[in-house]
Amino acid sequence: MTDIRVPKLNNNDATYVLVDWLVDDGQQVKAGDPIVVLETSKATEELESEEDGFVWRVLPLNADCAPGAVLARLTADESRPVSPSPGVFPSADTPVAGDSAGGSVGPGSSERDATDGSAGAGSAAGGSVGGSAGAGSAAGGSVGGSAGAGSAAGGAADGSMGGPLITAPARALIDELCVDLAEVRALGVTVVRRADVERLAARSAPAPREEAAAPGESRRPATGRPYELPRVQRAVAKVVRVSHATIPAAYTVVKADTGPLLELAARMTREVRRPVGLPELVTSAVARLHADFPLCFATLVDDASALLPDAPHVGVTIDAGEGLYVPVIHDAARRSVKQIATRLMEYRLAALTGDFREDDLTGANIAVTLHHDGDVTLAVPLIFPGHACALAVTSPQAELRLDGGEVVTRTVVNIGMAYDHRLVNGRDAALFLRALKALLESPQETFG
Structure with missing residues (x-):
């Protein structure tokens, strides 16, 4: 066994x-x-x-x-194992403490996101509930075996009467926002997650919490009323605080001529039948520099040592309007441009729903942030805790220059690099950016 x-x-x-x-x-x-x-x-x-x-x-x-x-x-055979020993979780057939007769409500919900700061229904502040039915929520608690508030009324939605299964974080948010369970069932999904409830609440909210925006503009919080930050934004805030509090960052920027690169990208898009652009090619180029610049992918262990990874795992920022995500292209140096393009296309679709797997968002050792607004000419990226470097790539822009006495136009992008000065010095950052610029400005040799 x-x-x-x-x-x-x-x-x-x-x-x-x-x-x-x-x-x-x-x-x-x-x-x-x-x-x-x-x-x-x-x-x-x-x-x-x-x-x-x-x-x-x-x-x-x-x-x-x-x-x-x-x-x-x-x-190894069809024999059911003996009952679990004391101290282990009960079997699937054993009612959980706090369940009503004949019910199938699992342990009470507890919100596990450290950025959220709120505990689920049934939890007590700082405490642990062993076998009582909770009714209401307070911050900071953990639930051992209680049925959360809303479990009795929501039995059907919890799956005990044929409705969808509602996860503990989703159930806690349903209770907090007083979401109608009929609307939850109408979602038509077998498993209701917290992200589903957030989208449902946003659609059915009364007076707009955000001012309407013109096409292409960002939505603005309505003035004169409290505005609750979305869960994803609270997660970003936590990372920002930790990064600025713990990483002594420095910054360097270079300008790269990307006209030939973008022409190659257009041809590759037709050939591989996947969208290929700056995100895909920059990700591939950054990964190729891992062998020559391992410290730019390192993780600081203590004041005297760092861990050098055996492969580059490149995080790429994606914001589809539902929050900022940084999914990872794992072992990016071994992937073709087509494979990278396929993966990023899948990630963009996942960003619309927040439907990422855990592995999609973990394991990065460097990050590339992308800025698509043509008016953004310079950006300082955030170094994620545990990383040594982060890159920011602006949108391509036309630039006039003299070439042999003639005025010509070229297409350029600015590539900024923020780096942890405990691991990377200014000279190394400049060499890394120069090498990246060379790869991008010779696209046929690099990617052809």
Whole structure:
């Protein structure tokens, strides 16, 4: 018998939510088969079986589970394993403390996003509820086995009466915003996540919280009333605070002639049938510099040492109007331009819904921020905690220059580099940018 345990998915959350079982209790699986879906504060993650066998569930739907907790047990035959020993989570067939007779409400909800600062329904400030039914929420608590507020009224939506499964963070927000459960069911999804509730609340909000904007302009918060920052923006704020408080940053910028590069990008778009532009080509070029400039991809360990990664994992900023995300092109130096273009196209679609997997948003060791507004001529990027460098690329702009006594036009972009001065000095930053400029200004040799 093998225990299937909750892995460590990210550093932001102490617990995750079990949002979906992909196999029945006692079902036979093969190694590599997906068996369960966990939700973190940022994304969802499918876990796969590492061995062949029969899966016996231990945790119920909607359970809060910490890294190391037993999710299920895997046996070599169809014999159900013995009951779990004391101290382990109850089996899927065991009612959770606080459940009503015949109900299927999982543990109470608790908001795990450190940037959110609010705890879910049923949690108590700073405390842990063991087996009582919670009704109302307060900041900072964790719930061990209580049924959150709204669980009784929302039984159908929680899945006990055939409705969609509502994750703990989503249920907490439903209670907080007093969202009608009929509207939640009308979403037509099998698993309702917090992002779904946020979009639903935004659509059904009464008087506009933001002033209308002309096409192409950013929406503006309405004046004279409180404006609640979206969850994604609160996450950005946390990163900004940590970055500015802990990283002594310096900044250098170069100008690159990208006319031939953009011509190549247009041809490659037709050839690979994927959108190829500055984001794809700059990402590829940055990754190619990893071998020559490993410190620009390093992570500071302490005042005397740094960890040099064995591969470049490039984070690329994407903001589709629903919040800023930084998905990662993993091992980017080994990927072709077509592969990078395909991945970024998938990420842009995911940014519209916030439907990222945990792995999509973790593991970067350098970031590229993109500015598409033609009036932006210079930008200082934010260095993410744990990174040594971040790059900012402006939109292409026409520039007049003298060439042999004649006035000619060329297309240029400014590429700025912010760097942690504890790891990278000004000379190294200049050499890195010069090498990047050379790759982009010789596109046929670099990408052809």
